[in-house]
Amino acid sequence: MTDKEQMSLFDITPSEIPLVELPHAEGAAEALPAKKTARSSKNISPAISNTVPVSEQFASLDALREVACNCQKCPLAPTRTNVVVERGDRNAKIMIIGEAPGEQEDLSGLPFVGKSGQLLDKILESVGFDITKDVYVCNTVKCRPPNNRVPTPVETNTCKPYLLEQIRLIDPKIILLTGATSLKSILAEKLAITKVRGQWYEWEGRLVMPIFHPSYLLRNQSREQGSPKWLTWQDVKAIKAKYLELMGADSVVGDDEEF
Ligand code: SF4
Numbered sequence: 001m002t003d004k005e006q007m008s009l010f011d012i013t014p015s016e017i018p019l020v021e022l023p024h025a026e027g028a029a030e031a032l033p034a035k036k037t038a039r040s041s042k043n044i045s046p047a048i049s050n051t052v053p054v055s056e057q058f059a060s061l062d063a064l065r066e067v068a069c070n071c072q073k074c075p076l077a078p079t080r081t082n083v084v085v086e087r088g089d090r091n092a093k094i095m096i097i098g099e100a101p102g103e104q105e106d107l108s109g110l111p112f113v114g115k116s117g118q119l120l121d122k123i124l125e126s127v128g129f130d131i132t133k134d135v136y137v138c139n140t141v142k143c144r145p146p147n148n149r150v151p152t153p154v155e156t157n158t159c160k161p162y163l164l165e166q167i168r169l170i171d172p173k174i175i176l177l178t179g180a181t182s183l184k185s186i187l188a189e190k191l192a193i194t195k196v197r198g199q200w201y202e203w204e205g206r207l208v209m210p211i212f213h214p215s216y217l218l219r220n221q222s223r224e225q226g227s228p229k230w231l232t233w234q235d236v237k238a239i240k241a242k243y244l245e246l247m248g249a250d251s252v253v254g255d256d257e258e259f
Contacts, residue, residue: 050186050204051168052161061090061169064162068142074158076143076151082109083143086166088136094129094243095172096120097163098139099181099213100151106144111137116214120178123214123232127240134243136170138163140182156185167204173246174239175206179213198235200242207242211235 058064069083084101087110096112104114112120121131129135141151141159151159163185167175177183180193186208187201193210201208212228212235220228 050164052164056161058165058169061086061166064165064169068162071142071162074141074143074155076141076145076155079146080143081106084109084111084139085142085162086136086138087111087113088131089133090136090170092134092136092170093173093246094135094176094239095167095170095174096135096137096176096178097182097186098137098178100139100141100148101144102148103144105139111139112214115218119214119218123217123236127236129240129243136166136172138166140185151181156181160185167206173206174243175203175208176239177208177210179216183210198231198238209235209239211239 058067065085068085071077071083080101082101084105088096098112098116101111102114102116105111105117111117117137120137124131124135140163141155142162143159145151145155175186177186183191183193183196187196187203187210191210193212197210197212199209201210212232217229217232223229223233
């Protein structure tokens with residue numbers, strides 16, 4: 001299958017996508033890879049302390065979920081329908097962090113289930129990831145901001161301990177930051193998503209890559225070289241290559257030069 005044919009998988013229904021067999025999280029390598037892929041080790045940031053005090057840590061994800069679902073700590077609590085904590089496999093080695101729940105997520109209680117989420121699933125499935133086994137998905141804030149506005153710094157910072165605890169308890173090897181809000185929350189305030197997407201960072205002993213938010217891709221449908229969709233295609237191939245490297249499997253990702 002050529003790169004163009006594979007990229008077109010972004011546009012078809014998940015049930016039509018021929019999955020490439022991948023090793024899943026069980027038995028995954030525990031250490032970060034010594035071997036480098038073509039796009040690894042760029043722009044490595046200094047380690048930043050981002051941990052919750054031991055006395056405030058959760059014993060389990062179920063305990064976290066129970067507390068979060070009753071949380072009233074920030075101004076988003078009164079207007080939410082559901083607290084949106086997670087979906088995917090809690091044993092996954094890839095964690096995807098979005099911005100905040102939208103309308104569909106608020107109604108269902110699950111992150112990334114609207115159009116953006118469907119596109120995210122297609123992107124992941126197009127390179128053979130099994131979205132039920134290979135990824136764990138959550139948001140920077142767990143409650144929907146009114147009218148889907150961007151969460152305020154107060155809301156993001158108030159909710160951050162839940163996110164940090166999700167990271168600690170899931171213990172992913174790869175974290176994907178979709179969009180500017182998760183980028184600001186995890187890496188730094190002053191990084192522009194357009195400048196840093198597709199770059200690997202080391203953060204708290206994990207590999208982190210910022211990628212475009214799928215809602216941005218929905219608004220930019222071009223597949224021309226250099227377009228957001230084309231760039232995301234390069235990113236997801238690099239993510240898959242790194243994942244396979246971590247899992248100790250051979251990469252079957254297409255060659256960028258042939259695109
Ligand atoms: S967004 Fe986070 S901090 Fe705010 S009420 Fe919801 S769970 Fe609590």
